[in-house]
Amino acid sequence: MTNDSRYPRRLIEVDLPIRRISAHARREKDMRLGHIPSLHIYPAARPTAACRAVVCATLWPDPLDELCPQSFRGNADTAMRSFARLVIGSRELLEICDTDSRKRYSKIAQADEPLTVEQLRILLLDFIADLASWEASTNSVFLQTARSITAAAHEALGGLRDTRALVVDPFSGGGAIPLEAIRIGADAFASDLNPVAVLINKVVLQYIPTYGRQLADEIGRWCGWAQKMASDELSAYYPRDPDGSVPIAYLWARTIACEGPACGAVVPLMRSFWLARKGRKIALKPVVSGHQIAFEIVHNPDTRMIPRGTIARGSVTCPCCGFTTPVASVRKQLSAVAGGSDSALLYAVVVDSPASGRQFRLPVDRDHVAADAARNRLQEISAGAEWNTPLSFAPSEPLPPDGTLGFRVQKYGMTLWRDIFNSRQLLALATYARLAREYVPDVDDPGLAEAVNGCVALIVDRLADLNAALCVWQLNTPNTAHVFGRWALPMNWDYGEVNPLAGAGGSPESAVRRMIAHVSHLASAGTHAGHVEQASATRHPLPDDVAAAFVTDPPYYDAMPYSDLLDFFYVWLKRCAQPRLADLTRNEVGPKDDECIVDNVRGKDRVFYETAMRQAMAEGRRVLAPSGLGVVVFAHKSTSGWEALLQSVIDAGFVVTASWPIDTEMGSRLRAKSSAALASSVHLVCRPRENADGSIKENHVGDWRSVLRELPQQIHAWMPRLAKEGVVGADAIFACLGPALEIYSRYSIVEKASGERVHLREYLEQVWAAVAREALSMIFEDADTTGLEEDARLTAMWLWTISTSVDGGGGTSSDGEDDEGEGEGNDEDDEERPAKGLGGEGLELEFDAARKIAQGLGAHLEDLCRVVEIKGDRARLLAVAERTGHLFGSDELRGAPVRRTKRVKQLTLFEELEAAEKDAGWGDVGLPKLGETTLDRVHQAMVLFAAGRGEAMKRFLVEEGVGRNATFWKLAQSLSALYPAGTDEKRWVDGVLARKKALGFG
Ligand SMILES: C[S@@+](CC[C@H](N)C(=O)[O-])C[C@H]1O[C@@H](n2cnc3c(N)ncnc32)[C@H](O)[C@@H]1O
């Protein structure tokens, strides 16, 4: 590839070891430390592995590029060589490295002659992939090497000595991108609109790099002091049992009055009567007498003896009279008591007994008295001036309006943030918040004092996350889950309340231990500090042309109501903050107006979002030096959403030069319903489309015909490379967007010969078509596909699109939480995960994507209802069994709509085949009418195989001559490679192929 820009290409524009980086990114989720969510959870936090690799590849030039400065080549050569020597002499370092890169390191460590530029590129990419590993992130050899290469790149590209390349992230969130920038030796300017994000960024980018271990020690000191104070003030509200057992959790259920005729029983809303299910099996047995419900605790009960819980899908069935009180009434009754967190029924207490460990017992008077006393104390403090604070004692800030994405609790009368806690939880949290605010560390440095306050505030956030009346009691751990197991605030009927003085999960000790370990871990990377500000990305505080890179992960339409969710933390942060953090905490709730999201409740539509995003991108380009590079991370969800985002990048004056999908477990990242096929987030690489003087290139008109000529060549060059990296299917389509857009976005405008402007949408249709054609020729290994009808081409492309990379997509862990973490959800808001394999939703595509694929193949989706079912905005490839009637039946049956069967079992298929057989009258010795298309005939053979009709299959293939057609076998072969492993289809088509030889077809 020749470089026609004035600046050397960076590595990310030419190559990126995405398979290895993705593996590290997925693995990072299992690490307890080292990634930011273990410091403070953040919605959509990026794995640092991906950020580290991306930042390096963005700042480092490609040695192979003709414009790459010789000084960079020389310095990078020296750095890689001495790194290689250290690696081969160290077992510890070797273990961090990939097998292939180890071999290359050992080769160059021994060689004397300078590296070729080709070798240097490969080594730098190897190094980037190895550096992405979690172990490398604090290893001094890795970090020094990375830092020296970053410095070499900076100087070679014109940076002044003793300065660093500046990386800007205006949507910095939890700070993963800027953290990785400083880690590898760049400067970082992190900003975010949200104050919670800003505080996390300060901790990560300023406090920890500046104070390191000293900060960890001070946090430990606070904990000792605060826990003593808290225990004096609070222990009366968590009384021990007479035998010395310590209650560690109280299990509560909201209640309603049964609305059954003449009943009125107080019914606890419980999803289940189980208390523990893994290992020891313990449950509650309801004992009903008249209109009273009491409980007994039973050990190892017969599972059938334990009735279902009282609440399912929001309506409540009374154990006394059997009446079901409907959702609407439940909402009404709970609304009358602000959601009922504080009027809930205590149904069990979990205690830690010195003699027998963790036990469950029924509540006794002592427990009720303590809870009442806490309630009275809260009222007393709230009413009096005992606590000198301008803010209410418990957070009385409003929850977001009803209807806000992901929030359900308002429907049950919770309107203030305090409503999602019970009184004792509020008393405890407010006490810790006060202890955070009032603490004066014994240090001279006001900066350190601010750092301690900031970190301690994050600890209180964690306590709140683990001790709200929305924390589900998990039967498998058994433990309480934290509020944000996923990023939403669904309704929970029953909850576990933690005793913060018990030293168990949810206590300050455990939160502090975690924080200290994290601070020490990050401090061991020995980075310099970054710069943090609260600002809107649409009005960036930096002057023009100062950044070497603009790397950011913007919000995405309505995927996450960040500010609404983060208010959960913000209201506590305000109560913890000392005056030094006042700038962050002076508003009632976090900023909403300027937030770049779609928020229908507040009247912020797609146009608002797209306009704001365009402004943010334009600001990014403004602060970026003309030679600088932008990387914008997008979680792709819908193709139309993509188009709008790409448009905003192009309109902002960027040329797109590459795009890389990195699999970072998107499944858990989006709030809900990600498509089965799209598993990665795409890193879109772009450069300012500028003249030498920094002004945007206007009136640079591209010719549509030459753009179209270049497109297939570009795709043809990329697809095989991606396939080599294990990138296939939808990921490959998205990875091709970058190179494809490079052609289009080079121009300020592309015109047809008629002078008509070509819009991005029209170009993207062409891109999809080119990708589909290229993919098809890869699928059929360059065989001539013209002999195949459109149903076969569409089926093959469809299967290819939904296929994922060789490494698989990774699991569904939550955003970085550990043992105290995973929520078990609740029945009202449970998400369905897409099923794998044929016949399930795993075969669904977004209609628009499917339409584009079809169009690219010269087919029309609407005409292909024989193989595809369209429903609303989804399209689904039919399972072969579902096609039986069409394949074997009479002409009428062939024309009839397909019977929807989710997963047709063989027996059903057998019956279906018999029915169709009878209907068409071909019987035992006859044969079905040959299918019209090659795909139909392959599917017919598959069904005959599945039904055990060996003889009929033989007649079909041999006597009817179906098997003499080479295209038939070619298609069967391709489908065998495309049907997902473990599906019926895969087995069946392989069964047909296995007969090929025996039937004499070679
Ligand atoms: C996808 S998140 C960033 C996540 C981050 N990369 C991480 O790893 O944690 C997007 C961020 O954009 C922020 N945001 C939304 N609108 C903004 C605006 N107008 N200006 C600055 N930040 C904004 C949100 O607060 C959120 O933190």
Ligand SMILES: [Zn+2]
């Ligand atoms: Zn009843």
